[in-house]
Amino acid sequence: MYKIFFRSIHDYDLVKLTEIEAKEIIKDYISYACAKFQSCRQDLQLRDDDEEDFNIKLTSLEIEILSSYMTCEYLDSTYLRTPLLLKPSLQTKSFYSLMEKQQLKALLELRKDLLRSASNLEVQYSLRGSTMFAQMLAKRQPVPEPVEPEPIEP
Numbered sequence: 001m002y003k004i005f006f007r008s009i010h011d012y013d014l015v016k017l018t019e020i021e022a023k024e025i026i027k028d029y030i031s032y033a034c035a036k037f038q039s040c041r042q043d044l045q046l047r048d049d050d051e052e053d054f055n056i057k058l059t060s061l062e063i064e065i066l067s068s069y070m071t072c073e074y075l076d077s078t079y080l081r082t083p084l085l086l087k088p089s090l091q092t093k094s095f096y097s098l099m100e101k102q103q104l105k106a107l108l109e110l111r112k113d114l115l116r117s118a119s120n121l122e123v124q125y126s127l128r129g130s131t132m133f134a135q136m137l138a139k140r141q142p143v144p145e146p147v148e149p150e151p152i153e154p
Contacts (some may be wrong), residue, residue: 002020005067009071019101023052028077030047033067033069034066058113068118071114
């Protein structure tokens with residue numbers, strides 16, 4: 001699961017931390033993700049934080065959902081709750097550049113998309129194996145191929 005999480009972030013500041021500091025931060029991200037993943041059919045408290053592993057076998061979908069929630073918490077704690085990045089939205093335009101405001105807006109949008117994606121995965125997870133899910137899959141229509149517009153004659 002750590003590999004999937006680290007694949008979704010590129011934070012070179014984590015490399016500067018001691019191993020103990022990095023593990024403590026990751027532990028916080030995992031705790032957050034486990035708390036958010038309320039529909040999990042397994043007991044996510046069955047984990048060994050020292051060994052950085054769960055004492056249960058997680059499915060690839062469960063790992064993906066947890067990783068998505070971990071990434072959201074990473075964004076929150078690293079960028080969105082950081083006063084330096086929040087200041088541009090609270091101060092005058094002349095004091096801070098438009099670039100910082102655009103970065104904050106993009107980060108907030110990214111977080112929103114990650115939470116939506118994790119939520120959608122969680123819905124799929126909770127419906128998997130149910131008759132309703134099987135019916136939905138059976139009724140699903142294939143996505144039509146895009147049609148290229150005809151060129152306009154001058």
